[in-house]
Amino acid sequence: MNAKVREVFTLRGEALKLGEIVGQGGEGAVYDLAAHKNHVAKIYHRPLEQQRIDKIRAMGKIKTDSLEKLTAWPTGLVCSKDSKPIGLIMPKISGRxxxxxxxxxxxxxxxxxxxxxxxxxxxxxxxxxxxxxxxxxxxxxxxxxxxxxxxxxxxxxxxxxxxxxxxxxxxxxxxxxxxxxxxxxxxxxxxxxxxxxxxxxxxxxxxxxxxxxxxxxxxxxxxxxxxxxxxxxxxxxxxxxxxxxxxxxxxxxxxxxxxxxxxxxxxxxxxxxxxxxxxxxxxxxxxxxxxxxx
Ligand SMILES: Nc1ncnc2c1ncn2[C@@H]1O[C@H](COP(=O)(O)OP(=O)(O)OP(=O)(O)O)[C@@H](O)[C@H]1O
Ligand SMILES: [Mg+2]
CATH class of the missing domain: 1.10.510.10 (Transferase(Phosphotransferase) domain 1)
Incomplete structure (x- = not known):
């Protein structure tokens, strides 16, 4: 559904260009971000439920040093042009x-x-x-x-x-x-x-x-x-x-x-x-x- 999305926006309105797909799952596709080499964006295949949106927001608040070191903890939501949340940003994991x-x-x-x-x-x-x-x-x-x-x-x-x-x-x-x-x-x-x-x-x-x-x-x-x-x-x-x-x-x-x-x-x-x-x-x-x- 979101296959044609090429550009997403942070909650602060910063535009992020999506690069190559680095992986795909049942729920979403994960893209490189042209301007942020250490992060990727996961864009969901389907519209996000409010519960999931709230969960991702909460996760951004919970972030700790150990979670950052040991997981790809989401750091925030990304939105479509019309400001609907469609995915999240997280650290890029590579070489694993x-x-x-x-x-x-x-x-x-x-x-x-x-x-x-x-x-x-x-x-x-x-x-x-x-x-x-x-x-x-x-x-x-x-x-x-x-x-x-x-x-x-x-x-x-x-x-x-x-x-x-x-x-x-x-x-x-x-x-x-x-x-x-x-x-x-x-x-x-x-x-x-x-x-x-x-x-x-x-x-x-x-x-x-x-x-x-x-x-x-x-x-x-x-x-x-x-x-x-x-x-x-x-x-x-x-x-x-x-x-x-x-x-x-x-x-x-x-x-x-x-x-x-x-x-x-x-x-x-x-x-x-x-x-x-x-x-x-x-x-x-x-x-x-x-x-x-x-
Ligand atoms: N932080 C990351 N950095 C680099 N690649 C990632 C990252 N997160 C996920 N990927 C790649 O994208 C793929 C899909 O990610 P993920 O498992 O989060 O998707 P999903 O759609 O939720 O999958 P599932 O259907 O299993 O729940 C992973 O298997 C992995 O190859
Ligand atoms: Mg999943």
Whole structure:
């Protein structure tokens, strides 16, 4: 819809020329800005709802040093010629690859120079740091997914798609009403995200999944062999706490996929954290928080 927009305006009326498209998603397209090399503009495909406009405004107020360092936090709205908000401005992130390029064994060799255990654990810790920065500021990622975490060759991490986060500001809550099944905790599986208030404990499930994917070469923690009858898709295994690497695996009729390592390879501390994150206990009493993984 906004494909023909070539020029946008800041709230102060400054005209910004859009350059090349640097990326596209379901909600918008991200453009270079001719006159601001360190920033990009995301222009939405569809008209912006008032809630989203208010959320982006609130995010501009919340901005902190750690959010600036670890995310592409929106800095403000951009408008069309007739002063309607149509997008946002954020820092440009370059020289990074999506985290799934790192955990999937095929692309990691071509996309990352030096992938060893140390590098993977540093990326895991840095991802957790970024989650912690979001949680420290009363926000929740909500839609944790492999496209939202960008990794550099020095193992630092930045989160993108921040306008989908759940944001709390001055008593107002701006929700995140989307999510991806394989990063969704058991307590939200099979439910609509619409109207749901997400919590850091929900994110902490997605974070544990992401750390697991990193340390187990892209194997999802809930993908395993099911000994019962019928199918056991990942979403159902999550919902029913059937963690095939856990001490409880046999009792829930699960076994690890062929040729996958046992949980103990990560050491006792991390193994316990995965057990806690993926158990019923994690839902009721709280999963390891982002800072625990650092
Ligand atoms: N700050 C940024 N700097 C550089 N490139 C970016 C930035 N933010 C996003 N991109 C690029 O644009 C793409 C789309 O961005 P983003 O994920 O924010 O869009 P979206 O439409 O909200 O996506 P989704 O449908 O997944 O929510 C990203 O995958 C990335 O390649
Ligand atoms: Mg989005």
């Amino acid at each position: 690859k999506s985290i799934h390029h790192l955990y999937s064994p095929k692309s990691r060799r071509t996309d990352f120079q030096r992938v060893d255990w140390r590098f993977l654990t540093r990326v895991a810790a840095n991802t957790a740091r970024a989650f912690a920065a979001v949680h420290d500021n009363a926000c929740v990622i909500g839609d944790v997914n492999h496209g939202g975490v960008l990794v550099a060759q020095d193992a630092t991490v930045r989160l993108i798609d921040c306008d989908s986060f759940q944001v709390s500001y001055l008593g107002q809550q701006y929700l995140c009403e989307v999510g991806i099944e394989t990063f969704t905790p058991p307590d939200l599986q099979g439910r609509s995200f619409s109207g749901i208030v997400r919590t850091p404990n929900h994110d902490n499930f997605g974070l544990a999944v992401m750390v697991f994917l990193l340390l187990f070469t892209g194997k999802h923690p809930f993908a395993g062999r099911y000994a019962g009858t019928g199918d056991m898709p990942i979403s159902k295994a999550i919902e029913e706490y059937r963690f095939p690497y856990g001490a409880n695996a046999a009792a829930v009729e699960m076994a690890r996929p062929p040729s996958s390592p046992e949980l103990a390879i990560v050491g006792p501390r991390l193994a316990k954290m995965f057990e806690d994150a993926f158990s019923q206990r994690g839902t009721s009493a709280g999963r390891p928080v982002a800072r625990n993984w650092v």
